Amino acid sequence: MNFSELVTESIRTLFINKMRTGLAVLGIVIGIGSVIALVSLGESSKQAVQSQIQSLGANLLTISPARQTTGRVAGAAGGGTTLTYDDAKAIENSTELTTIANVAAVYSGRSQVVAGGNNTNTTVMGVTPSYATVRKITLSSGSFITERQLTSMSKVAILGPTATEDLFGEDANPVGQTVRIGGQNFQVIGVTKAKGGSGASNQDDIIYVPLTTAQKRLFGVKYVSSIYIEAKSDKLMTAAQNEIGYFLLDIHGISDVSSADFTIMSQEDILETASSVTGTFTTLLSGVAAISLIVGGIGIMNIMLVTVTERTREIGLRKALGAKDKVIIDQFLIESVILTTIGGVIGIFLGVLASFLYAKYSSSTFVVSVGSIFLAFAVSAAIGILFGWYPAKKAANLEPIEALRYE
Amino acid sequence: MAISSIIKVTNLSKIYKNDLVETVALDNISFEIKKGEFVAIMGPSGSGKSTLMHIIGALDKPTSGTYILDGANVSKLTKDELAEIRNKKIGFVFQAFNLLPRTPAIKNVMLPMAYAGVSKEKRITLAEKYLKMVGLQDRMYHTSSQLSGGQQQRVAIARALVLNPSIILADEPTGNIASAQADEIMEIFEDLNDKGNTIIMITHEEDIAEHAERIIHIKDGKIFADGKDHLRRRIKKVG
Numbered sequence: 079m080n081f082s083e084l085v086t087e088s089i090r091t092l093f094i095n096k097m098r099t100g101l102a103v104l105g106i107v108i109g110i111g112s113v114i115a116l117v118s119l120g121e122s123s124k125q126a127v128q129s130q131i132q133s134l135g136a137n138l139l140t141i142s143p144a145r146q147t148t149g150r151v152a153g154a155a156g157g158g159t160t161l162t163y164d165d166a167k168a169i170e171n172s173t174e175l176t177t178i179a180n181v182a183a184v185y186s187g188r189s190q191v192v193a194g195g196n197n198t199n200t201t202v203m204g205v206t207p208s209y210a211t212v213r214k215i216t217l218s219s220g221s222f223i224t225e226r227q228l229t230s231m232s233k234v235a236i237l238g239p240t241a242t243e244d245l246f247g248e249d250a251n252p253v254g255q256t257v258r259i260g261g262q263n264f265q266v267i268g269v270t271k272a273k274g275g276s277g278a279s280n281q282d283d284i285i286y287v288p289l290t291t292a293q294k295r296l297f298g299v300k301y302v303s304s305i306y307i308e309a310k311s312d313k314l315m316t317a318a319q320n321e322i323g324y325f326l327l328d329i330h331g332i333s334d335v336s337s338a339d340f341t342i343m344s345q346e347d348i349l350e351t352a353s354s355v356t357g358t359f360t361t362l363l364s365g366v367a368a369i370s371l372i373v374g375g376i377g378i379m380n381i382m383l384v385t386v387t388e389r390t391r392e393i394g395l396r397k398a399l400g401a402k403d404k405v406i407i408d409q410f411l412i413e414s415v416i417l418t419t420i421g422g423v424i425g426i427f428l429g430v431l432a433s434f435l436y437a438k439y440s441s442s443t444f445v446v447s448v449g450s451i452f453l454a455f456a457v458s459a460a461i462g463i464l465f466g467w468y469p470a471k472k473a474a475n476l477e478p479i480e481a482l483r484y485e
Numbered sequence: 486m487a488i489s490s491i492i493k494v495t496n497l498s499k500i501y502k503n504d505l506v507e508t509v510a511l512d513n514i515s516f517e518i519k520k521g522e523f524v525a526i527m528g529p530s531g532s533g534k535s536t537l538m539h540i541i542g543a544l545d546k547p548t549s550g551t552y553i554l555d556g557a558n559v560s561k562l563t564k565d566e567l568a569e570i571r572n573k574k575i576g577f578v579f580q581a582f583n584l585l586p587r588t589p590a591i592k593n594v595m596l597p598m599a600y601a602g603v604s605k606e607k608r609i610t611l612a613e614k615y616l617k618m619v620g621l622q623d624r625m626y627h628t629s630s631q632l633s634g635g636q637q638q639r640v641a642i643a644r645a646l647v648l649n650p651s652i653i654l655a656d657e658p659t660g661n662i663a664s665a666q667a668d669e670i671m672e673i674f675e676d677l678n679d680k681g682n683t684i685i686m687i688t689h690e691e692d693i694a695e696h697a698e699r700i701i702h703i704k705d706g707k708i709f710a711d712g713k714d715h716l717r718r719r720i721k722k723v724g
Contacts, residue, residue: 083599094587395583398544399644400572400600402565478544482583 081412088413099417102381106421106461107428109371110454114429114446115436116367120360122437122445127352129443131345133273135214136312137179139319140348141165141305141326144339159301160330160339163289166206166305168329175325177318180308182209183289187297191285192258193245200241201284202259204292212306220253220268228288231295235259236268240283259285260296315344371457374421375465382414382469393473394481403474410473414466415459422458426451490553491651491683492518492541497550499536499706510536512706513550518652518685523678525697526687533706535656538687542577542654543570555651572600576645580657582637584629590616590640591625597648615643619673635666642673646682653677655686659693671696 092099143158166183169175185204190197209215210222220236227234235257237245246252252266264287273281293299309318319342327338343351386393393406430446437444499511510533518524528534539545540552543559544567552559555574562570571577584593594612603611616625619639629637638658645653655674659667675696678684688694702710 083605391583392585395579395585396596396600397568398542398571398577398583399597400568402568402600404565405600479539482544482579 084409084412085416088409088416092413092416098381098384102378102417103421103424105374105377106371106418106458107374107425109367109374110422110425110458111429111432112367112370113364113457114426114450114454115432116363117360117450118429118433118444118446119436120356120363121447122433122443124353124356124360125445126442127356128349131349131352133214135308136345137309137315138212138345139307139309139315139322139342140344141307141322141340141342142303143301144341158339159299161302161305162300163206163293163302165326165329166302169305169307169322169325172325175321177309177314177321178307179310180208180212182206182212182306183302184209184304184306185289185292185297185299185301186303187292189260189296191241191245193252193255196245196247198241198244200244202292202296203284203286204289204296205286206289209286209306212308215273216271217268218271219251220266222268223286223288228290231290232288233262233264233291233295234267234288235264236270236286237266238270238282238284238286239272240280241285242269244283257285259287262295315346319344371461375418375461378414378417378462379465379469381417382410382466383472385413386410386469386473389473390476390481390484393476394478394484397476397478398482406474407470410470411463411466414469415462418458418462418465419455422455425458426454429454489520490517491520491522491555492516492685493551493553494541495551495553497540497547497552499533499540499545500548509706511540511547514703514706514708515550516701516708516711518683520683521678521681522699523674523684523697524686525694525700526685526703527689527691527694527700528703528709529689532703534687534689534703536706537703538654538656538685541652541685542575543567568600572597573648574651576648576650576653578638578641578645578653578655578658580660582629582634582641582661584637584640584644587628587630589626589628590621590632590643593629593640594644594647597644601648603648611647612643615646616640618646619643633666634662635669638662638666638670639673642670642677646677652683652685655684657688658686659688659690667693 141161143160163183166181169178170181183206187202187204188199189202190199191202205223206228207223207225210217215222217236218239222236223234226232237252237257242250242252245257246255251269253268255266256263257266258264270282270284270286287296289302293302307318307322309315323335323338323342326340327333327335330339332338396406430451433446434444436442494517495515497511497514498509501508501510512533514537526534526537536545540547541554543554543562547560550560554570557570557574559567559570584590585596591609591612594616595608598608598611613622613625616622619642621636621639621643624632624636629640632640638661653674658674659670662670671693674684674686684697686694686697694700699711699713701708
């Protein structure tokens with residue numbers, strides 16, 4: 079009996095008990111499907127984070143306040159108050175620093191914003207004029223904050239496209255109109271182009287105001303959330319990082335590097351951190367999915383054991399008619415491998431479909447690695463062999479006499 | 486002797502052991518069966534006739550003694566070699582027919598040939614030929630549930646014959662069949678025997694056994710009588 083005959087024979091047998099076959103396959107479908115879906119989900123969020131960070135430019139450095147430590151209690155990261163607009167100005171005006179091109183300081187907070195009858199709670203960012211250059215922000219209409227507006231603490235605002243839509247409706251041009259931010263009237267002077275991003279890092283659901291206005295008029299703070307620095311070239315990143323670091327330590331009067339009250343990160347550092355976070359997340363989710371795959375495999379073994387018991391007489395007959403142990407093993411192994419590969423193929427299909435739908439409705443990139451599909455296929459076949467082996471061996475070890483007698 | 490022995494059993498014993506008891510199923514049995522013979526093995530239940538059938542059928546190994554089937558010493562073979570002997574040298578006919586469920590008659594007949602490595606085309610031709618021989622040319626694609634007991638047993642006989650075995654080993658072949666159909670089955674056996682096939686039939690029914698030309702009686706694991714005087718069917722045929 080050759081291989082293709084065993085395969086057709088197995089498919090015929092599996093079709094006899096459709097319900098049972100279907101349920102056994104379902105376990106593998108769920109396992110493989112969730113592995114595929116979760117891996118590509120992780121992959122797409124990783125790519126989203128990477129492209130977002132890369133779009134900011136490779137020559138960008140971010141200075142953040144170090145986390146505050148009160149006694150032995152560490153505060154939240156980025157919540158520090160140690161950086162000021164003066165730091166930014168000092169860096170910008172320093173003649174010692176030769177590696178930097180532009181400096182921008184930012185204070186970021188959330189506020190209730192009202193325009194007409196519309197109401198939204200969004201990120202309000204106090205920025206310096208150079209922010210547009212440093213963060214590569216382009217306007218679809220109007221103009222960005224000027225140096226004069228910054229010094230005079232003008233109540234002007236630039237809206238992101240999402241914020242515009244929330245406050246003024248789709249396709250509206252709000253330039254010249256008024257929005258109320260934190261109970262004060264601001265004149266809209268510009269709208270930025272869509273940049274994308276999601277969740278907390280959405281750069282479209284945002285309102286820019288002059289930094290001084292945000293600090294004094296809106297939030298009543300003296301510090302900044304971060305300072306962005308554009309280096310002259312992406313080859314000078316390490317030099318810039320060191321230069322700025324020692325410069326700031328000097329200004330802050332700190333002599334010990336390890337007690338610095340700020341951190342300087344390049345895009346590469348941020349990318350690495352973000353990737354490792356999404357990587358851990360993906361690994362964790364895939365682990366959960368892999369467990370469901372193992373449970374599916376156990377289901378296959380269970381079904382195969384039932385099948386062997388049920389077909390004891392048939393196995394006895396086959397042996398009496400001259401089937402060698404190997405043929406019996408092959409027959410049952412092929413059956414379980416067919417079960418798991420059918421499950422695998424359906425699972426791959428559903429997993430890809432799920433990640434496609436997710437990408438479509440969350441407007442993120444649809445990423446499916448061909449490698450993970452092949453791997454999933456191989457894994458499902460391997461599960462068939464792994465969990466089908468014991469039942470197949472059990473079938474082959476049946477004594478023909480006992481098997482023939484079995485009622 | 487002109488006709489050679491196809492089965493030669495010498496001092497054959499089979500003892501079943503479990504923790505507490507030793508049961509002697511076959512006690513030092515010796516006999517020979519010649520090519521072309523039609524032998525019935527008779528005995529009450531528990532006499533050891535099923536054990537003997539299993540050993541003759543290469544389904545089980547004796548505890549001691551030798552069993553030579555068509556020149557091969559079966560008592561010394563490995564599991565796979567036994568499977569090959571069963572496949573090529575023995576045609577089984579079981580009391581419960583043992584056809585594959587939900588499988589057409591022709592596929593059942595083809596099964597032993599598949600294990601013997603016969604090509605698919607040849608399997609189909611041979612299966613058709615033997616199904617015609619047992620009178621089932623119109624039922625080749627019926628599954629067992631669509632066949633009567635007698636028809637199922639005829640499929641089983643066709644299956645036993647396809648690889649041209651040295652012996653046909655029938656275990657209570659009419660035990661599950663209505664008596665009218667049982668006679669048809671016995672006629673097929675007689676025809677096969679007339680064509681030169683060696684048939685060994687295990688039964689406990691006197692009238693079925695009398696279709697054979699020789700009856701070996703077994704009782705308490707020993708041969709109790711071995712007679713060739715049951716020539717009723719021969720006489721009947723001649724007369």
